[in-house]
Amino acid sequence: MTALDTTNGTLSQGFRTQQIADRAFRGLTFLCAVIVLLTLGAILVALAWGSLPAFRAFHFDFFTRSVWNPVTVQFGAVAAIYGTLTTSAIAILIGVPVSFGIALFLSELAPLWLRRPIGTAIELLAAVPSIIYGMWGLFVFAPFFARHYQPWMSAHLGPIPVIGQLFQGPPLGIGIFTAGLILAIMIVPFISSVIRDVFQTVPAVMRESAYSIGCSTWEVVWNILLPYTRTSIIGAIMLGLGRALGETMAVTFVIGNAHKISASLFTPGATISSTIANEFTEAVGDVYYSSLIALGLTLFIVTMTVLTLAKLMLLRLELRLRG
Amino acid sequence: MGITRYRWRRILNGFFLSTSVIATLLGLAVLFSILTTVLTHGIPALTPDLFTKMTPPPGNSGGLLNAIVGSLIITGIGIAVGAPIGVLAGTFLAEFGRGKWLTDATRFISDVLLSAPSILIGLFVFTVAVKPVQHFSAWAGALTLAIIAIPVILRTTDDMLRLVPNDLREAGAALGAPQWKIVVKISYRSVRAGIVTGILLALARISGETAPLLFTALNNQFWSSNVNAPMANLPVVIFQFAMSPYDDWQRLAWAGALLTTAAILGLSVLARILLFSPKERPQ
Numbered sequence: 001m002t003a004l005d006t007t008n009g010t011l012s013q014g015f016r017t018q019q020i021a022d023r024a025f026r027g028l029t030f031l032c033a034v035i036v037l038l039t040l041g042a043i044l045v046a047l048a049w050g051s052l053p054a055f056r057a058f059h060f061d062f063f064t065r066s067v068w069n070p071v072t073v074q075f076g077a078v079a080a081i082y083g084t085l086t087t088s089a090i091a092i093l094i095g096v097p098v099s100f101g102i103a104l105f106l107s108e109l110a111p112l113w114l115r116r117p118i119g120t121a122i123e124l125l126a127a128v129p130s131i132i133y134g135m136w137g138l139f140v141f142a143p144f145f146a147r148h149y150q151p152w153m154s155a156h157l158g159p160i161p162v163i164g165q166l167f168q169g170p171p172l173g174i175g176i177f178t179a180g181l182i183l184a185i186m187i188v189p190f191i192s193s194v195i196r197d198v199f200q201t202v203p204a205v206m207r208e209s210a211y212s213i214g215c216s217t218w219e220v221v222w223n224i225l226l227p228y229t230r231t232s233i234i235g236a237i238m239l240g241l242g243r244a245l246g247e248t249m250a251v252t253f254v255i256g257n258a259h260k261i262s263a264s265l266f267t268p269g270a271t272i273s274s275t276i277a278n279e280f281t282e283a284v285g286d287v288y289y290s291s292l293i294a295l296g297l298t299l300f301i302v303t304m305t306v307l308t309l310a311k312l313m314l315l316r317l318e319l320r321l322r323g
Numbered sequence: 324m325g326i327t328r329y330r331w332r333r334i335l336n337g338f339f340l341s342t343s344v345i346a347t348l349l350g351l352a353v354l355f356s357i358l359t360t361v362l363t364h365g366i367p368a369l370t371p372d373l374f375t376k377m378t379p380p381p382g383n384s385g386g387l388l389n390a391i392v393g394s395l396i397i398t399g400i401g402i403a404v405g406a407p408i409g410v411l412a413g414t415f416l417a418e419f420g421r422g423k424w425l426t427d428a429t430r431f432i433s434d435v436l437l438s439a440p441s442i443l444i445g446l447f448v449f450t451v452a453v454k455p456v457q458h459f460s461a462w463a464g465a466l467t468l469a470i471i472a473i474p475v476i477l478r479t480t481d482d483m484l485r486l487v488p489n490d491l492r493e494a495g496a497a498l499g500a501p502q503w504k505i506v507v508k509i510s511y512r513s514v515r516a517g518i519v520t521g522i523l524l525a526l527a528r529i530s531g532e533t534a535p536l537l538f539t540a541l542n543n544q545f546w547s548s549n550v551n552a553p554m555a556n557l558p559v560v561i562f563q564f565a566m567s568p569y570d571d572w573q574r575l576a577w578a579g580a581l582l583t584t585a586a587i588l589g590l591s592v593l594a595r596i597l598l599f600s601p602k603e604r605p606q
Binding site: 018019021022024025026028029030031032033034035036037039040042043046047049050097098099100101102104105106109110118120121122123124125127128129130131132133134135136138139140185188189192216217218219221239242243245246247248249252253273276277280281293296299300303304307308310311 | 335339340353420432433440442443470474477527531534541558584587588591
């Protein structure tokens with residue numbers, strides 16, 4: 001009978017201990033979730049705090065001037081923003097069709113036994129670290145590109161009015177265009193794996209009805225799969241764009257790091273992230289530091305907007321995948 | 324007329340399908356090229372000195388011992404801090420917080436953090452953990468890597484735990500098990516492989532991170548086991564040496580690149596094998 005004594009018996013004591021353990025465990029997991037929740041806000045606050053001296057010195061001019069001169073302590077973000085946007089645009093223009101092709105191959109064309117190994121190989125491209133892409137880009141791809149393709153592009157695309165300007169200039173190998181190409185390679189595995197997953201959510205009956213009325217594979221993809229998955233695919237592209245905007249090491253290796261805006265894509269440039277990576281440890285003086293952090297804040301706001309939009313567009317897909 | 328339209332459709336189909344095959348071949352070719360580059364430059368540089376000597380001054384030969392050890396220490400602390408937080412936060416989302424706004428918000432924020440540029444996380448840690456104390460440190464580097472690892476681990480833990488059938492939890496509850504025991508002894512146990520996979524993927528992700536270490540752990544040419552001071556680490560050494568004009572340094576950079584790539588691809592493949600082995604699949 002003593003075991004059932006509710007005041008100080010062993011049973012109730014064991015029960016109490018378990019209750020405390022329960023509360024402690026739940027509290028601990030809650031605390032960790034809150035830490036994650038607050039991290040993003042903390043990053044925003046820290047970056048905003050750090051960029052105050054720069055904004056105090058340059059006000060809104062920071063976003064309208066392209067000068068970047070540590071000697072005279074004059075800083076403007078335009079050249080870096082231009083580099084970031086141009087390289088990312090090149091990456092999207094080239095990376096999206098390639099990703100789409102790979103996703104199409106993996107989900108519609110490849111024989112079943114080939115899908116796993118090739119899919120894994122493409123996903124391994126995403127695991128290769130940024131710095132390896134940088135070394136490969138600088139020592140292998142850039143010389144190859146300068147020798148075989150750049151002269152051809154200058155000769156054949158250069159004379160075209162208006163857009164020809166983009167492809168003129170010495171075949172250095174490094175520069176904005178090369179950086180965009182490397183970024184394209186780096187975002188392909190992310191975009192293609194999402195598109196492949198999206199294609200697989202299309203009900204088989206839709207595909208089969210299209211085939212049964214005589215559609216070709218391409219017509220099924222273009223008229224059935226694409227319209228059905230449009231929002232998610234745009235989300236996937238935005239996800240890739242988010243990656244491209246913030247990519248650092250690979251770009252730092254191949255872009256040439258020059259703070260100027262020129263008409264040609266073959267000339268060296270700089271992006272926000274490459275500027276920070278290159279100059280941060282060498283920066284002297286509060287305003288210089290703070291200007292680099294202000295560049296980081298700009299990048300943060302742009303990528304967060306893009307990524308949030310991407311997540312919202314992919315929400316429906318997630319709900320469908322998670323059931 | 325009917326024939327030409329039919330032919331046109333066939334040509335269009337053939338064109339796009341072959342483009343798709345070419346795109347895939349292109350992707351595979353790039354992977355192949357990267358791997359062969361790293362192997363052909365890296366293997367000749369693999370010498371016993373690599374693992375026994377310190378990073379040399381310009382123009383001298385040496386090894387990467389301090390960088391290898393430094394990387395192991397920094398990533399080790401990073402994952403040791405990041406893994407518990409990631410797993411516990413994921414546990415909250417999947418086990419305790421179902422249907423709460425906090426859960427949805429945390430999941431969303433974590434997913435955004437997952438794709439956030441790592442350089443910004445480095446800048447963040449610089450402003451909160453380096454600038455106030457006026458010196459770079461291995462701690463700061465490890466903290467950066469932990470923040471990068473957490474969303475990866477959180478996401479896999481959350482996804483995996485949600486695959487655990489509720490019947491299992493209810494069976495535990497029916498036996499009178501307290502909630503923490505249900506989570507630890509039933510939920511965790513049934514998706515152990517999945518959670519370990521998440522940690523391995525996070526480890527692979529942070530092992531190659533370079534940019535955020537540039538302004539947190541910095542670098543150190545000498546042996547250092549003091550986590551409160553700048554510490555050598557492979558990615559930053561690779562970056563510095565690869566961009567240098569010295570042959571010896573460049574050789575070491577390729578050796579480091581080979582080590583890093585091998586470790587990361589090895590971890591990624593291991594994680595995949597673990598996840599897809601039929602015995603360990605949940606349900």
